[in-house]
Amino acid sequence: MPHESRNPLTRLDPNAPLVLDTRALGRQPGSSREENLSVPAPEDFGVEMVGVPAGAAIELDIRFEAVLEGVLVTGTATVPLEGECARCLDPIASTFEADFQELFVYDDTRSGGNAGDDELRLEGDLIDLEPVLRDAVVLALPLSPLCRDDCPGLCPDCGARLADQPDHRHDDAVDPRWAALQGLEGDTPAGSDRGNGSNGSRGTADRRERRQEG
Numbered sequence: 768m769p770h771e772s773r774n775p776l777t778r779l780d781p782n783a784p785l786v787l788d789t790r791a792l793g794r795q796p797g798s799s800r801e802e803n804l805s806v807p808a809p810e811d812f813g814v815e816m817v818g819v820p821a822g823a824a825i826e827l828d829i830r831f832e833a834v835l836e837g838v839l840v841t842g843t844a845t846v847p848l849e850g851e852c853a854r855c856l857d858p859i860a861s862t863f864e865a866d867f868q869e870l871f872v873y874d875d876t877r878s879g880g881n882a883g884d885d886e887l888r889l890e891g892d893l894i895d896l897e898p899v900l901r902d903a904v905v906l907a908l909p910l911s912p913l914c915r916d917d918c919p920g921l922c923p924d925c926g927a928r929l930a931d932q933p934d935h936r937h938d939d940a941v942d943p944r945w946a947a948l949q950g951l952e953g954d955t956p957a958g959s960d961r962g963n964g965s966n967g968s969r970g971t972a973d974r975r976e977r978r979q980e981g
């Protein structure tokens with residue numbers, strides 16, 4: 768999806784939190800300016816299991832430098848993260864810090880031929896920092912975040928939290944939950960429970976089924 772900031776027409780909303788005005792910097796190469804900003808995070812600022820809550824404060828430490836072809840933006844973004852451990856599904860809350868650097872090219876100094884399509888451009892004095900932050904933060908987030916590196920996760924049979932029960936194990940080959948499922952499937956005329964490959968456990972399931980009914 769082409770981002771609006773790559774459109775040569777001025778489309779940026781100067782009031783959008785991540786649209787920054789560089790007018791105070793001027794265009795004299797070599798001039799620089801530092802800013803500390805706190806801006807609300809946009810929607811969908813994250814990956815499936817972890818991200819920055821919409822509206823949460825993104826702390827920006829930014830340095831703007833005027834160079835010949837545009838404005839070089841260097842900085843650090845500090846964001847709060849919320850998510851779920853990929854193994855035990857416990858909530859995760861932490862802070863993430865990401866460095867970024869991006870050159871925004873003046874929109875009036877290139878005749879169009881030199882600028883690549885993926886080059887970010889100023890629109891007038893405005894820059895849109897959102898795609899830069901997305902690259903720096905969202906692309907760096909783990910797809911499988913963990914509450915701790917050695918999180919033992921959940922019991923694959925019953926879903927118990929193994930961190931709470933280090934000695935957790937099942938003596939019985941058939942977990943009660945499976946038995947309940949088998950009981951349900953037994954009620955359907957299709958009798959699709961063969962797919963479970965329950966070797967010899969059918970008797971157990973039947974017993975439990977009767978117990979449920981009684």
Ligand SMILES: [Zn+2]
Pocket residue numbers: 852853854855856857913914915918919920
């Ligand atoms: Zn965990």
Ligand SMILES: [Zn+2]
Pocket residue numbers: 922923924925926927935936937
């Ligand atoms: Zn278990």
